[in-house]
Amino acid sequence: MTFTYEYPRGALTVDCVVFGLDEEELKVMLIQRDLPPFEGQWALPGGFVQVEESLEDAARRELQEETGLDRVFLEQLYTFGNIDRDPRERVVSVAYYALVKLSNHRVHAATDARDAAWFGVHDTPSLAFDHAKIFSLALERLRNKLRYQPIGFELLPKKFTLSQLQHLYEIVLERPLDKRNFRKRVLGMGLLIETDEVEQDVAHRAARLYRFDERKYRRLVKAGFHFEL
Amino acid sequence: MTFTYEYPRGALTVDCVVFGLDEEELKVMLIQRDLPPFEGQWALPGGFVQVEESLEDAARRELQEETGLDRVFLEQLYTFGNIDRDPRERVVSVAYYALVKLSNHRVHAATDARDAAWFGVHDTPSLAFDHAKIFSLALERLRNKLRYQPIGFELLPKKFTLSQLQHLYEIVLERPLDKRNFRKRVLGMGLLIETDEVEQDVAHRAARLYRFDERKYRRLVKAGFHFEL
DNA sequence: TCAAAAGTGTTGAGCGTACACCCATGC
DNA sequence: GCATGGGTGTACGCTCAACACTTTTGA
Numbered sequence: 001m002t003f004t005y006e007y008p009r010g011a012l013t014v015d016c017v018v019f020g021l022d023e024e025e026l027k028v029m030l031i032q033r034d035l036p037p038f039e040g041q042w043a044l045p046g047g048f049v050q051v052e053e054s055l056e057d058a059a060r061r062e063l064q065e066e067t068g069l070d071r072v073f074l075e076q077l078y079t080f081g082n083i084d085r086d087p088r089e090r091v092v093s094v095a096y097y098a099l100v101k102l103s104n105h106r107v108h109a110a111t112d113a114r115d116a117a118w119f120g121v122h123d124t125p126s127l128a129f130d131h132a133k134i135f136s137l138a139l140e141r142l143r144n145k146l147r148y149q150p151i152g153f154e155l156l157p158k159k160f161t162l163s164q165l166q167h168l169y170e171i172v173l174e175r176p177l178d179k180r181n182f183r184k185r186v187l188g189m190g191l192l193i194e195t196d197e198v199e200q201d202v203a204h205r206a207a208r209l210y211r212f213d214e215r216k217y218r219r220l221v222k223a224g225f226h227f228e229l
Numbered sequence: 230m231t232f233t234y235e236y237p238r239g240a241l242t243v244d245c246v247v248f249g250l251d252e253e254e255l256k257v258m259l260i261q262r263d264l265p266p267f268e269g270q271w272a273l274p275g276g277f278v279q280v281e282e283s284l285e286d287a288a289r290r291e292l293q294e295e296t297g298l299d300r301v302f303l304e305q306l307y308t309f310g311n312i313d314r315d316p317r318e319r320v321v322s323v324a325y326y327a328l329v330k331l332s333n334h335r336v337h338a339a340t341d342a343r344d345a346a347w348f349g350v351h352d353t354p355s356l357a358f359d360h361a362k363i364f365s366l367a368l369e370r371l372r373n374k375l376r377y378q379p380i381g382f383e384l385l386p387k388k389f390t391l392s393q394l395q396h397l398y399e400i401v402l403e404r405p406l407d408k409r410n411f412r413k414r415v416l417g418m419g420l421l422i423e424t425d426e427v428e429q430d431v432a433h434r435a436a437r438l439y440r441f442d443e444r445k446y447r448r449l450v451k452a453g454f455h456f457e458l
Numbered sequence: 459t460c461a462a463a464a465g466t467g468t469t470g471a472g473c474g475t476a477c478a479c480c481c482a483t484g485c
Numbered sequence: 486g487c488a489t490g491g492g493t494g495t496a497c498g499c500t501c502a503a504c505a506c507t508t509t510t511g512a
Binding site (some may be wrong): 002003004005006009010011012035048049050051052053054055076077078081082083090092094126182 | 231233234235236237239241254277278279280281282283284285305307308310311312313319321323337
């Protein structure tokens with residue numbers, strides 16, 4: 001079966017830059033292509049948008065199919081449409097970036113490690129197509145957005161310590177932060193709920209666990225509040 | 230002549246939200262459609278992306294063809310890909326927003342006023358497709374971006390008074406600003422070049438004209454500076 | 459001389475930043 | 486008891502916001 005049009009049409013794809021946070025590093029999920037072009041090279045997960053699915057649905061489907069990731073934070077990044085970005089034909093790609101709680105998903109990546117793996121963001125292999133450009137834009141966006149939107153919590157488990165949160169910011173922004181000032185600011189916003197639990201199995205004083213108060217955040221935003229850290 | 234593919238392909242369009250600044254108001258350029266669907270309704274300028282042109286080229290070409298605008302500031306906004314956004318078939322649209330110096334372009338809009346016209350952003354007619362959504366996202370983006378990037382100058386003539394600049398900010402942000410604080414901040418950044426000219430033909434004391442120092446701004450950005458107002 | 463907008467400084471409050479020590483826990 | 490990170494308060498400087506009058510020019 002074929003489909004015929006009066007004018008030539010380019011193909012449309014989605015590509016996803018998936019970020020996860022290791023203990024010590026910000027990571028990105030890459031897959032190893034097993035079809036030409038760029039066979040054997042690493043690339044961002046992604047693929048063709050089907051004609052009866054929305055862009056975001058396509059991104060989620062591809063993530064699911066290629067990496068096993070599901071129900072992640074996903075936001076549109078930019079659309080790449082240079083003529084020669086794919087050697088085969090004209091392909092326009094809508095890029096998304098995703099944030100995942102790596103601890104939840106570590107297993108998937110490991111079991112399927114032959115063709116999907118996490119790389120430190122400073123330690124990526126050379127990428128197929130213009131994926132290096134997409135990746136670097138995503139990283140820049142993440143750094144900017146982290147400062148004025150509470151998206152960092154998407155990278156942490158539901159319950160986390162203030163130190164974990166601080167390390168997240170230090171790792172992504174690549175600069176040290178003062179502990180007392182950080183805690184003052186973050187607690188001062190009133191968006192963290194103190195749980196009655198503490199860390200387990202640590203060889204020192206156990207830290208208190210907090211949750212992000214999503215409901216309260218939404219309410220405050222409607223009232224004109226804007227997060228900043 | 231026809232073009233045949235193995236899988237069905239959606240169409241790809243660009244749409245442009247063009248902003249201009251009147252003396253008193255922020256305006257948006259709309260065109261009146263003279264083909265179905267939505268014949269006779271107002272819509273954003275835009276059209277199909279050709280297979281051998283980049284997305285930005287397509288946006289510039291459509292702007293030129295439909296509104297006569299040329300060499301404007303243009304930046305990608307977002308890509309809209311819901312399945313039913315076009316009643317005919319699947320159409321994905323890459324939206325751009327543009328900023329123009331309205332004084333330079335007022336003539337074009339006027340001479341071609343049957344099918345292209347400026348509307349106050351609070352006084353727009355109902356729009357075809359999902360263009361109302363695109364427009365409102367563009368407006369939101371403009372308001373945010375104005376605060377931390379020097380894009381406002383794109384809406385003013387090359388040489389402008391500090392009052393014009395302040396009014397621009399007041400109109401777009403929709404709140405009054407203190408004159409002395411505004412001048413202090415904006416001059417304090419050192420990005421305005423004082424010319425030796427003043428306003429002409431005003432019925433009161435003529436204000437000094439300034440230019441934005443684009444070269445210096447670029448240099449500062451490379452050194453880590455970030456504009457904020 | 460009047461109208462209309464240009465231009466100009468100071469002060470107080472609140473915020474961000476820098477900084478060091480004791481505490482709790484597990485080994 | 487010691488190593489490891491958890492948790493806490495203060496003081497200073499700077500930036501931001503509030504605020505009113507004089508000057509220039511053309512009509």
